Structures are given as C-alpha cells and as structure tokens.
Amino acid sequence: MTKQIAWFNELDMNDVETVGGKNASLGEMIRNLSSAGITVPNGFATTADAFWAFLKENDLNKKINDRLANLDVGDVAALSSAGAEIRSWVAESRLPGDLESEIRKAYEQMLAESNGEISVAVRSSATAEDLPEASFAGQQETYLNVVGIDEVLRRVKDVFASLYNDRAISYRVHQGFEHSTVALSAGIQRMVRSDLGASGVMFSIDTETGFEDVVLITSSWGLGECVVQGSVNPDEFYVHKPSLEEGKAAVLRRHRGSKAQKMIYGKGAAVETVDVPAEEQRKFSLNDEEIEELAKMASTIEKHYGRPMDVEWGKDGADGKIYMLQARPETVKSQSKGNVIQRYQLKETDAAVVTTGRSIGQRIGAGNVRVVKDVSEIGVVEEGDVLVTDMTDPDWEPVMEKAAAIVTNRGGRTCHAAIIAREIGVPAVVGCGDATERLKGVAKATVSCAEGETGKVYDRILEFDIHETSLETLPELPFKIMLNVGSPERAFDFQSLPNHGIGLARLEFIINNTIGIHPKALLGYDLMEDDVKEHIDSATAGYSSPVEFYISKLTEGIATLCSAFRGKPVIVRLSDFKSNEYANMYGGTMFEPEEENPMIGFRGASRYISSSFRECFKLECEAIKRVRNDMGLKNLEVMIPFVRTLEEADEVIALLADNGLERGVDGLRVIMMCEIPSNAILAEEFLERFDGFSIGSNDLTQLTLGLDRDSGLIAHLFDERDPSVKALLAMAIKAAKISNKYIGICGQGPSDHPDLAKWLMEQGIDSVSLNPDTVVETWVYLAK
DSSP: OOOOEEEGGGOOGGGHHHHHHHHHHHHHHHHHHGGGTOOOOOEEEEOHHHHHHHHHHTTOHHHHHHHHTTOOTTOHHHHHHHHHHHHHHHHTSOOOHHHHHHHHHHHHHHHHHHTSOOOEEEEEEETTOSBTTBOOTTOSOEEEEEOSHHHHHHHHHHHHHGGGOHHHHHHHHHHTOOGGGOOEEEEEEEOOOGGGSEEEEEESSOTTTOOTTEEEEEEEESOTHHHHHTOSOOEEEEEEHHHHHTTSOOEEEEEOOOOOEEEEEOSSSSEEEEEOOHHHHTSOSSOHHHHHHHHHHHHHHHHHHTSOEEEEEEEOTTTOOEEEEEEEEOOSGGGSOSSEEEEEEESOOOSOEEEEEEEESSOEEEEEEEEOOSGGGGGGOOTTOEEEESOOOGGGHHHHTTOSEEEESSOOTTSHHHHHHHHHTOOEEEOOSSHHHHTTTOSEEEEEOSSSSEEEEESSOOOEEEEEEESSSOOOOSSEEEEEOOOGGGHHHHTTSSOSOEEEEEHHHHIIIIIOBOHHHHHTGGGSOHHHHHHHHHHHTTSSSHHHHHHHHHHHHHHHHHHHTTTSOEEEEOOOOOHHHHHTSBTOTTTOOOOSOGGGSSOHHHHHHSTTTHHHHHHHHHHHHIIIIISOOTTEEEEEOOOOSHHHHHHHHHHHHHTTOOTTGGGOOEEEEEOSHHHHHTHHHHHTTSSEEEEOHHHHHHHHHTOOTTOGGGGGGOOTTSHHHHHHHHHHHHHHHHHTOEEEEOSSHHHHOHHHHHHHHHHTOSEEEEOGGGHHHHHHHHHO
8 A cells, every 4th residue: 555644754855756845845854953953843744645546536637637738828717717627626526535544643643742632734745846946936725723634634635736726737837847747745734823923934045146145034923924925024134144153143134024914823714814013013023033043044954955945934922932834945046157147227217216115136127017906807917017916926927927027015025926026037026015006007117126125116118238247257457356335235246246345335325225314313312303203213113222223224234245245355434424415314404514515514534523423423333343343244444534634533543442443453454535635645644544545536536626526517627537636646556555555446436437447557556446337347448
C-alpha cells in the first residue's frame, strides 16, 4: 500500500516529489534547524501518492487532462469556465477510505499531544512549487483556524481542488509545467496564535536591488494572510546582517505602515478581518529585539539552504514566541545577472504626481489607465494598460502580465502584487491608499519606480531612457571614483555601480525627506502650538519621544548608506541648510532669521557653533555616534561644510570633541569642505585642523566669480572650469599633497564636465565624487 501521510519531522528537502516544496521545507527546518533556534509548529502532510489515488478512485485523471488539453489560458472567460468545472468535480468526489482513516488517526494524535481541542492550518504544497526558478507563490489555497476532523477533511479536498484555480492553471502553462505531472499535498499544521500577536514575511535579500547584506522584514498585526494578500500596508524593517553577526545594533531602517486591518479568529466564520484601533496603528508591530531575532532566523535559514530565502513567520500572542511557518527560495533578484546593470531614467519630470506608494521593480511603465474595481472586471484590461486596483490576489495573474505597470491602494513590498510584478518584470506602486480614486479620471499615466523607495504615478505619458552598462570592461584609473548619494533609499542600488565609496552624503537630504520638522520644534515640543504638536505626534508615532524620532531617523539614514558601502569610506556632510530652507520645514519659521542672501549667511560651521543651534547640532552628533559605536560602522567619516575662518575651524573641532566625536579617536576622520576662497588661500593652515579636503565646486565657483548661482540673469557666467576657479583648485590640491592629507572633489562640476574631471586627475587629486548616473560614462572617458 502506498504511503498516505507523513509527519513533518520525518521529511526533508529530498521529499519535494512526495509532499511538495512547502511541506518538505517545513520538515527540513524541523529536522535540521531546531537546534539552531528555528521553531516550526509540527503537523503532517498528505502525499503525492494520496493525491494520485484520489484522482484515480474518482476517475478524474483523464477527465481533467482532456479538459485542459487545448485550453487557451489567455482567454480569461474560457480559463474561468474550465477551472470552475474541474474544481466542482474535485469537490463532489470522496477521499479514499485509507487516506481518510490516516488523516483521522494523525489528527487524533495532534489532539492528544496538545491536551485538548486545537486549531490547524490546512495548507497546499505542490510538487512543482518553491523551486529556485519558479515560486508558484500563492497559487493554491490555504485555510486557517480549521477546527474539528470533519472540517479538516473538507479542507483537504478544497486544497486538492485549488490545484485547478484559474491562476494555478495559467501559471503552470507560463512556467512550462505539464498539468498532469504536478501533484498536490495538503499540510495540516498547528496554528500559531498570531491573531493575538503579529506576523509577516521576510526576505534574506533586498527584494528590489538584490543587495545581499540585509534582511527585509514586513510585519502587521494579526494573521499573516493580510500581509501576503496585500490587504494591509505593513511595517517594514531592514536589518544589516554583518552588524548582526558582530553583535552590534543592526536595525537599519524602520517604516511604520498604516496596518489599518488585521485578520483574527472569527466567531461565525473561521477567520474575519477587523479594523485595527487607531492607537495600535500608530505603534510598530515589532520591537528591535524581535526584529533582530527574526533577522537571525532568516540568516540561519539562508545559510542552511545556501541561497536567499523568502520566509513567512508568526509571533504567537499567547506564548510570545516567534515561529517560522514557511520557507522557500527567493526567485527573482537571486536569479538576476550582476555583470550588466539596467537603469531607467525619466527624461522629463514636470508632470503632476497623482499618487505615490511603495516602489517595486526599479523600472518605468506607461500606458492607458485602467481602473478595475474587482477581479470580475479584469477582462477589460488590454495589453500595455496601467492596471489600477485596490489589491490583487493570484486570481489576477492572467491579466497582470498584460499590464505595462500595476498600481494598488493596499499592500506592502512583500504583498502579492509586489511579488508577481517583480517576477514578470513590471513596475508596480503598491500601498498608495487612494490610487483608484485619484486615477479615476486620468486617461494615461506613467508609473516610475526608478526614483527610490517612493513610487510615483504621473498624470501623462512621459519619455524615459533605459541605460544598460556592462561592468566587465571598465579599466583601472590612477585615482578613485566615488559617488554623491543623496537618498539612502537608493544606496542598495547604487552600491552595485563601480565605485570606491561615497564622497558626499548630504545630511540635509535625510532631514528634509524623512523628518521634515525643524529640530527646534522637536526639542521644544512642550512649547509648541496645538496644531504643531498634532503634526509632530503623527510624524513621531512609534518612537519614544520627538527628539528620539529625530536622532533615530538620522541614524537610520546614515547607517543605511554605511552598510551599503561597507568596507569603503562614506563621507557624511553634516547639515548645511540655509536659513530659508530651515524656515520651510514644519515649525521652522519661528526659529529662523530672515536673510537677504541666505546662500552666504547663517549656515555650516557658523550655525553649529552658535548658541542658538548647538542643541540641534548635538542631535546630529548623537546619530553619528550611534552609527559608529553602537552599530560598528566605522567607515563613516564626518565632513564639515562652509568653514569661513581658522577660528571657526578650531571651534567646530572642539565642539565635535565635546559631543563625543574626537578626531582621530577610534579611527574617526574629519574632512572639511573646501568651498570658500579663504579655504584654498589658507589651505595648509586649514589642513592642520582636518584630515583632508573635499572640494565643493558649486560654492567655490560662485564665491570666486562673485555671482549668485540661483540667479538666472547671470547663470551663463557660472562655470567651474573658469581659470580663476581652477587656480584655487590647484592651490588646494597642492597644499593637500604637501600636507599628505586626503583631497577629493564632491561638487557638481566633474559630473557635468568630464574634461574637468580629467584635469583634476592630471593635477593629482585623490578622488572625484560623481553623481551615480554619470559614473560609467565619466569612467570610460577618463580611461581614454
């Protein structure tokens, strides 16, 4: 007699043909990773033999194969009709007596081991799923909170029937699998009470860039189906694996999702979806200790399988423990070839942004807007449309491949729409909240996922370029090429470019884009007006205080840059906002002076050492210390902008030391921006106080030529290659060489003018820091 069931703890990855990829992987983890701290709820699985016996006993084999033989899966109506008919055949059939007997016996054993009534999940596991080249994610059904043997038996048949869902039939055809060769195993697994806790999905690789040094975790309240389906916008966390292994603080980024709904055990039904109280929405669903525990598990699982993994997890709200519920290979970024980089870039950006969300795919797509209310309307989607809907599930897959881009109201970066969009190579913007409403009257749109973590939907079709770069043909240069990186969101992407580190990271970019509130408004929260307090409360929810929010967000941005370029210098310029720019931040007008020309006013070192700003500067220093000391990212170097005099230089160096950042201690290098003529004229004296210069060619040019670079009337005179500017550049380079100090340039000039970069190379400069989109072109030019 063939084997009808197998317990998970009897299985491993050699049993995929017997119980499918999902169930085999559960057994693999229970048998081989329990000793490493990976906890998986036990259970049992029906076998492939049991499935084939079920079909044979009910005379379904030939019947099903004949029905599918000439089916055109591109015909949505025909696909739907065939799938529904086959599923009805399966539902009306009976389980073989020996299979039913074995399931009853195993369920009784689970009851005995749990000392009472239990709730189980009945999961599908196909023999062709979770392969390295094809995920089959969500193709078949899962049933949660199944109670009682009669309900278990019914759901086993429902799982068998789900092998013939419309999306599963279509997916097998597109992936080249014969229907008659794929069997279905039903896994019966004890439920984790994540309905009382939290759950989600994690990847041991960055899903957008393929960066392998991080774990991406998504998390929301309640059962994990809401995250997997994309019906909720979850929290997201990035964890740095090397810092984790070194025992350092390792959480790089935290993004608080709305988490508006959660799935819990139902009263009338097995499960129900309910609204999450506002107070709970404002909290993070995991603390740092839990985030790092999950990341350690992801790393352990990845090392065991020897490849990047996609893992579903649940935190039991009753016992407080974290359990692994599934583990499968990541099938998109880990399969991509790294020797060619493809980049999409908009040629115009003056169109209106209709809505924004989480960016998926780093591509751009454009076409006619097709707002689809639900899956019953998918027949209207035509090739090249921008598909806009509330959320997707596997039933949408037959038309998702037709779309030029996908936009959803709900979902995070591990939701169904995101997973499928990556797999089929289509850009998607998920979790917009209001996309279906905002795009209702828009005829055509461009969906851009090439501008960072925030995806943008523009109100018309925009032109864009696609650049392909081979990284195998770049020759050696006599100096270093570094990158100017404004957004930490692009760091994991940009690190794959040829580079020697980051020559300029602007702290004000992080402050403006992830904080948006004047630091004094956060420091003086108790004194703020009620409307300002309300805004601060909303922005800083999930953090222990407004000030902690400011420091944490700075830390997250800086740490992301340093982790992406680990092993290479990352030069972070401390804040260089002008007074008008600070005034434009929330709550800023009451703290900033009005200046006729802020460009040459209260900025840089002058601001740091002033009594009115010292407490704000202290917060920046605290973030730097956390990155270097707590997280162990010693590649972080500090850069001070706009140092006018030697006295200012002395004061700012002393102020850094007072705040725990003493130059030379623990390898800390402090660089000075060389951007004022006085810096070049007294270069040797300034260099006595710093570890090197980074030339800011924009300010140096305007101050040398006596022009305002923001003035259109004299813009034609602005040129970093003017002989007077080059004379000062040469002075700075020569002084650095005499002093044996670092000398680089991070201004816009070399990115705009490759001939200037070549001249700087000939002068003996140590490095040129370029905008990422000019790196390869300039590199090739300089090598000639």
